[in-house]
Amino acid sequence: MIVEFSIEYKTYFGQKIYIEINKELLPMKCSEEVLWTASLDLKANSDYVLSYNYIVKGNEGATIKEAGNSRVIKISHLSKRIILQDQWQGNSNSAPFLRRPFSSIIYNKSKQKGLSTHAFLKEIIFRATAPAMEDSQSLYICGNVPALGAWDESKAVKMNIVDEYRWAVSLFSSKLKGNIEYKFIKKNKDGDIEWERGDNHVVSIPKLEISESYVIEHSELDFILRKDRFVGTAVPVFSLRSKNSCGIGDFGDLKLLIDWAATTGQHFIQLLPVNDCIASKTWIDSYPYKCISVMALNPLYLNLKAAGVIKDKVFENNYMRKFAEIDVLPQIDFEKVLRYKFAYTRKLFSESGHSLLGTNYYKLFAKENADWLPAYAAFCCLRDRYLTADFTQWDEYSTYKPSLVNELLHDKDERYNMDFYCYLQYLLHEQLSAAHAYANSKAVALKGDIPIGISQCSVEAWTSPQYFNMDSQAGAPPDYFSSKGQNWGFPTYNWGSMAKDGYAWWKRRLSKMAEYFDAYRIDHVLGFFRIWEIPSDELYGTMGHFxxxxxxxxxxxxxxxxxxxxxxxxxxxxxxxxxxxxxxxxxxxxxxxxxxxxxxxxxxxxxxxxxxxxxxxxxxxxxxxxxxxxxxxxxxxxxxxxxxxxxxxxxxxxxxxxxxxxxxxxxxxxxxxxxxxxxxxxxxHRNEVFWEKLSYQKLPEIIDATNMLACAEDLGMVPQCVGRVLSQLKILTLELQRMPKTPGWMWGDPQQYPYFSVCSPSSHDVSTIRGWWEENRSFSEQYYHDFLGFKGEVPTSCEPWLAERIIRANLSSKSILTIIPIQDWFATAVTTRREGPADQERINDPANHHHYWRYRMHLSLEDLLEKRYFNLHISQMIAGTR
Known part of the structure; x- marks a missing residue:
């Protein structure tokens, strides 16, 4: 059985094309300048399932991958020869719709996986990529021969959906001879028809023998680009409040939030980073962007009631009283939450933990995470022993070596502690995975946040110091957020070292994240072009350089x-x-x-x-x-x-x-x-071309490590090359009205935002809509009259009707996605508006290097779901602006 692959692709000097088949690479040969071919000899009389895609590799190790999922072809044991005439699935305008939120969740039309061969003894198979199709729509092919309807749309041939966005149809080759012309059309159940634009497709049908299949692929069809728009809510996990939470939001609360999002017609939930940040065991660890592990989840986000049952009822009742006391607080008491939750989970582990570690479910989890879990557990144990996460103070353990984990495992007490931290990670993994699956079942995508840096006192800095410049700190120059600039305290990346193994560290990090999320915000995407680097002995961003x-x-x-x-x-x-x-x-x-x-x-x-x-x-x-x-x-x-x-x-x-x-x-x-x-x-000027070249060496490989939708945070001092690169790679930009990207403008115009962008009225790094309104009276007056179009006296505070008007302006933007922070939703109604100063709803103040991240919703999610008029009003606002 022979499978023949061919694809046209214009390469540059040093580039070669490979077929990645079932995770193995098959090199291709070039002929006729752009035509690349390869063949695969398979054992006859057997069925095969091939999952494949094409990749381009350059001299310096840079890899270009196709957009979207791999093709899947199910080859019948009756087949003798499969000829594949494929097209490169590139970063076209429809490429974002090939990403997981749209292809797998919102527009998912099929659970079938793969194209099957041998429907006829001699067959021609047409395969086409058509993402973002409505539920009522199907794809047809219509051409100049009777077998394709003879240009009569009523006789067009209906295609079958073979995966999330690929369609195919098999035809007997005797009905298709010589040169044929055709186009694809969309039909819906009401009879509405949309023809492809542009010239006809033309193909010359080869002569086939018995048991041969000829597959003609079209990776991009020329239909008018759909410009559907979607809405989501931004809220940190720690800010959630439910009747089951214990002083802080947790992964168990996500289910109620998902229910609320689905009820109000939203398709996205955006969270802040959820990785473990526990370094000092003080409130300073509330900073979610300074994680001690890019792989481990934050133990404080464990839902205790779902984690297991405490047998010691006196202990359980005592701690439930403690949790009840801190759960009613208007803000998070981080240190009490940490102390109580760890005491509770250690008790739970002592009673039933080791029986769980003996299950096949846990063993599979440990096996699949063996590349990071043992080192993370060892790090936590040594942090506890030395009372610091600064591994340079860990005596003989300050320099990591793989044998160290085994050394600790031979110590009975340390083995127990390591098991405890592994146990917590398993429970967290199960809970967040369950929340993710539930969200997808409700057509809701979870959007995560990937911090640009790591803590200098982290597992990664300890185990992989070659990837980081430990003598430097990442930050940002003076800007809207801070006149002194920002110093995040993260070591900067040694990109040269990362490039040597094809950015494997980043790929592992994103692959882990993709287990829980469908999209992600790239925190400070400018760091992939250049970072603002500050010497390790300085404090302020004013001491930095690019x-x-x-x-x-x-x-x-x-x-x-x-x-x-x-x-x-x-x-x-x-x-x-x-x-x-x-x-x-x-x-x-x-x-x-x-x-x-x-x-x-x-x-x-x-x-x-x-x-x-x-x-x-x-x-x-x-x-x-x-x-x-x-x-x-x-x-x-x-x-x-x-x-x-x-x-x-x-x-x-x-x-x-x-x-x-x-x-x-x-x-x-x-x-x-x-x-x-x-x-x-x-x-x-000087660095523009230089930075653009560097970004293309990193971003394509890293972004294509998963099928999550990438959304950039591209605010601040942004080089001109950033917009070009993000547009080329189809990475969504961020549009914040109070931080316009057009020089000289006081605010952005949502009607002029690019389609492939995320629009938001505020974010965790700035004040809420209410706070923004009260910060600058003269600005509010001008915005009130010139942008909103009102006359007369300007309200001193942002009243509910005014907050709604601002949100409506954002919902009406041209952006594919509008994300509204939950505090801003609350500001639109008297029944949900928080009493008191607006700044109590602010999540972060970047100008304060020691900010305490402790905002918590004043309403429980159960109460929010019961506010039917409010929820109906939100759903009507969303529907009215889509």
Missing amino acids: SPALAYSADDLRSAGFNFQYERDACPFIRYYQIKELFGNQCEFVQKHFLDSNQVDVFTLKEHYGSQKAIAAWFDVKGKKHSEIKEQMLSLVSELLFVTDPRKEGYYHPCINAQSKYSYQALSQDQKQAFDNIYNDYFF
Whole structure:
């Protein structure tokens, strides 16, 4: 039995095409410049199921995959020869509809998997990709021969759905001879017909022998692109409240949230990261983007009632009283939740845990997660033993080695603890998997969130340090969120090391995420182009630079007309008039304690105060009575025009917001102009092509690791190349009205958003609609009159009717997906609106590096489901704007 593959694809030097068949690669040969062929010899008289797709590999290991799922062909044992004339399934305009939320959940038309051969002794099979078809629609083929209806649409041949979006029909080859022309048409049950646009398809039918099949594939049909739009709700798991939760939202609460979403006509639920973040066992661990494992789930999200039954009823009743006390609090008491939940789950494990570990279900879970689970359990045990997640303080365990896990397993107590953490992960996996399956059964997709970074005290940093720059911190330059920029404290990625194994770490991470989610938000997608990198001994984002980036040598700067002097321009610029202005009557104290001077009125920082962290440490321990000058002292460190590149000696990056520095103000006018030219070149021009090239090396491989829908968070200082790359790769952008992407605009216009985007009125990183309205009175007045079109006096607070008007504007956007934070839904009705200040509903304040993430819904999900008028109103709002 022979299977012959062929596909047309224009490659570039060094690229080769392979067929990935049942997860094995078969190389193809090129002929006629664009035609690639290969054959597979199978044992005769046997049935086969082949799952295959095409991939392109380049010299440097970069891989390009087709969009969507693999093709599946079921070959009959009666077949002797299968000829496959395939087409590349590329990133066309319909490509997002091949992704899981649409193909498997919203538009899923078939559970059948695969095209079958040998319907006729000699057969021609037409196979076509047609995603996003309505339930009432079917695909037909109509052509210039009687077997295809002779261009009579009433006689067109109906095709069969063979997987989520592929259609096929088998015809006896004797009825199709020579050159034939045809098109595809859509018909619905009401008789409405839509013909393909463009030229006719033309194919020359070969002569076939008995038991031969000729498959003609069309990967993209020329129909008008459907522009259906969908709605979802954003809410963190920890914010959920139900009558069964214990002081914090959990995976068990998701079922009620899914019911509410389905009731109101929504198709998406967007969550914040759900990975384990427990490092210090204090409220600081409430930060969901600083995970200690990118694979493990957060133990605090375990639903205790579904986890098992405590036999010790005195213990159970005692803790249920404790949980009841913290569950009624308006906000999360993170430390009590953590303490109580771990006490409860340890008791549960002691009573019944080991019997569960002996089940085949657990053994299968452990086997499938063996690449990360043992190391994670060991990390948790050592964190508990040393009372810190900082593995550099773990004595002989500070450097990870695979044998370490076995060493711990030989210790009875450590073995018990490791089993406990594995047990928790199994329960969490079961609960989130159940919630995911339930959501899909209700035509609701779960959208997760993948943080751009990892904690410097994490399993991954411990076990795979080669992938990270541990001497650097990721963050963001000053922007809408924070005037000092942001320092997230994550080590930056060593992309060169990651590229060596084809970004295997990222692929494993996303594959794990795909077990629970259908779509995901790429936190800070700009990090795949370049990251804002801050030295590990600095605090503020103002000390950062882009990495990677094309830095300047001293000669480059001088050639550009700037008289670069290292001591003046790349070291803190400190002059007497400056410290007099900054510190007033404490000027003498600052000079004596922090500064050295080798010239009159010219100062340098003492060596042991040469970084922001060193200065902050002095104020925190010894200098509390001088705390009023702490910020001014920290600002002295950033009095730079250029930041030194940490990996390329003698190269420099212009300092962000340098024009506000004393050093800049002291320049002559011509030197200011020369510096401005360099500054604008660096931030807006020099790196564009460089970053675009780097993104194409990473993003396609990483995005195609799963069939989840990728949605970018692309806010902030965005290079022009980002939009082009996201559009090419069909990654949805984020549109936040208060952060317009058009220069000079005060707010975005939802009617001008691109179709492949996610529209939202607010997010976890900004204030709610209510808070936004009250932040800036003059802005609210202009928005009220010019955007909303109202006249007269502007309300001082965002009343329910006003919140609804803003949400309606977002629901009416051109975006394929509108995500409304649950607090903003609540703001639209008196019956659901939270009493009190609006800022109590804010989830995060990026300007506060020590923010406590503790927002919790004031309504229970059960009560929300009972608010029938409110829910009907939401469903009507959604239906009226679709």
